[in-house]
Amino acid sequence: MARAQDVVAKHAALLEPLAQLFTSRGETLYMVGGSVRDAMLGRGVHDLDFTTSARPEVIREILDEWGEKVWDTGIEFGTVSAIRHGETVEITTFRSDLYDGVTRNPEVTFGDTLEGDLIRRDFACNAMAIELSLDDELRLSPTFHDPVDGLSDLVEQVLDTPQAPEVSFRDDPLRMLRAARFVSQLGFTVADRVFDAMRDMAGEIERITAERVQAELDKLMLGARPWEGIDLLVSTGVASYILPEIPALQLETDEHMQHKDVYRHSLTVLRQATELEDEGPDLKLRWAALMHDIGKPATRAPKEGGGVTFHHHEVVGAKMARKRLKALKYPKHVISDVGQLVFLHMRFHGFGEGQWTDSAVRRYVTDAGELLPKLHKLVRADSTTRNAKKAARLQRTYDHLEERIADIAAKEDLARVRPDLDGNEIMQILGLEPGPEVGKAWKYLKELRLERGELEHDEAVAELKAWWERENA
Template sequence: MPDPDDPLAAPALLARAQAGVEKLRGFLEPLARQFAARGESLYLVGGPVRDAMLGRLGSDLDFTTSARPGVIAEILGQWGEKTWDTGIEFGTVSTVKHGQMVEVTTFRADLYDGVTRNPEVTFGENIEGDLVRRDFACNAMAIELSLVDDALAPSFHDPVGGLNDVLRRRLDTPQAPEVSFRDDPLRMLRAARFVSQLGFAVSDRVFEAMREMAPEINRITVERVQAELDKLMLGQRPWEGLDLLVDTGIAEHILPELPALRLETDEHMQHKDVYRHSLTVLRQATELEEDGPDLELRWAALMHDIGKPATRAPKEGGGVTFHHHEVVGAKMTRKRLRALKYPKHVIEDVGQLVYLHMRFHGFGEGQWTDSAVRRYVTDAGELLPRLHKLVRADCTTRNARKAQRLQRTYDHLEERIAELAAKEDLARVRPDLDGNEIMSILGLSPGPDVGRAWNFMKELRLERGELPREEAVAELKKWWEEDNG
């Protein structure tokens, strides 16, 4: 980003936005021509304009127009490849063309009742009235796609100073933040999302309004809160967005386990508190991602220590312990993600990662037996690659030698996994005898006894590895005799 105090900085940002539009000229010009033929104006608006200034214009394009919804639907139906009108009652019609997602909305002039967040949908008459009602000034800029001699001639509209906010990487509201957040409290959560996605900081007045109005977030449905949290968690700097939610008190209403960590000092006394440690682990986990943002890994990194407040106990000789915090934390994690209405597979995966994150620390250097390796891999299952990243991210000690030793020890574990995997199919560890064989050998009918016998054989397989059939049969019979003797 250019120096905000440089007089050439603002023109440079504007030029960058115009260059982004120019690259899409072949795409935008025919669309603008369709609206102009109906006597309607068309504007590229909001996030795409901001992102073009930041050099990150994507494939989702938002437009606003003077045209009413029926006209938009007719135009996009002819121009687009596939069109959706599920939002037409709110003035929005969507389409896709050449891989670009396009959403066009009639100018809005909504009124809010201040109780729910559902507006009385009212269509506006001009671009300025539409822009001033948007969430943040940096999202309240538009580029008019006007035509001169049938050629695209873009012009810039910025009635509330959004360009200056982008230049200063600031989040501020077009109206007083109290008015904006009372209209739609979700905007407070959206502020934290933009902090994560864009690296912007909220203005002082926005911060104060968020802190004073934090309870208003309870007016928002859980589904919409979850959707914003997802976007925040998948941003470039989620720890900064979460920090804003905690500092303003909003997290107390939607993720209370997180601010609760501020009360605890971790057992190594290396971090100000477990809260800061958790944000550090989240940051380090994102640095280990290989194929883009991983929502489940990030949630596990954030929540891995939330069981510590409930398990805190004084340690003889000073300090504190948090025995079995991973067990308690896994239960708390599942409960919170259920409350946020996450899908079952996300709840289970994140909970299991939290449950397993301390398993590695139960073994000293060089003490990974074949049995321990099998159990580690089997318990992690498909989550093993994520567990590797989570455990490595959790090594946050400031003691350089200790950090290197922990990483070497985990290197050794991964080497042991690879060595054993070369000999055995660790991803599919099964008892040497299946249920039908167990019933035949012991003369059993289907029932609980078969399940107990199968579990014994599974434990035997984990402990001793694959056995010859004769030995497996002998061990099963011996166990059965002792169990029923």
């Protein structure tokens, strides 16, 4: 409670005038939801969320007087927002919505009590409130309200619903995804009854649009422990409806087809990838880490003499990753980059220690392009062997590759590998007009550049002419 009061005190210059305006209108005002939860956890509080007895039109009138800028795009749902001194507040009238059990869009109904508003929230730890009450001198004197005992859940780091979870999830199935998201963000676990309800009602998630699913998955994937959020979705069956490629990694084994647990391996790679991040959470890297082996179930085949192979699983997996991310309505650049990382993640393993030619290094860098730093992290994270000597050898080999890349990059501009002759020179030398022949010639010179490195101008011209003669022989 002290931490939450500290947040109120920190913003007293902002909130005291606001509380005074509401009190003068005979209305109550409460800080609620994630603002209170994060304050009590000692996490940073960014946007300030409030609920109030005031109806939307009254909120608007008060904020017009208090705020520097006000917007009411959510007023039909009882929400009005404002900004003052760089701080954003969002204030919503008490709600007591009715759900139809078909969509997640409620029939908006305004309530009359704080308790009625809090009990309809997703989790008890998000259903605590701090009343911005005033003393006799009209100074802030905050009062803590916790009608559903969210503080106990906060202390125990557990997610439980204020109502029966079956009621909560039937009202809004997106709350099942929010449970997994909070597991990732906060490190909490779910109550047994919440887990059971998620398992029994997993199919209800199909009522949610792909856009809303994607938004929650983003927050989950960018959390502190995304592998735990994903594991909750898989173990409850929710993932089978929104990310079926991930539970499919739980391959059955028999005495003739032994291999590592691909699902657990993928979660480990995701965890190790997050540990390698050096500039904050990387959504594309994390998705690639989770999905890098999703092509394995489709490519698994027995190996003569025992064991199993997954030939070209990176090719199949890249296509599957693009298809799934497209279905989840991800932007094209996310789909393309994650697919390319999955496609390239095995390239390193095609070369043994010390067997990388200059040509192979150039192709590796060129094919990765701007994704090269992410590819470095993905490949390193993909080493999950318990054999310490093997793990050290793999990391040492990749160290050597990065040294080779740096060495060649110091001699050549690997970031902009281009043919030694441009299109205009090609047309002039071969006497061509613009057309497909010029493109073929350019592609040939690009391959030559990757294979042999930078050529002298006269050498490049001679190679082009020789190629043209062969093409037209």
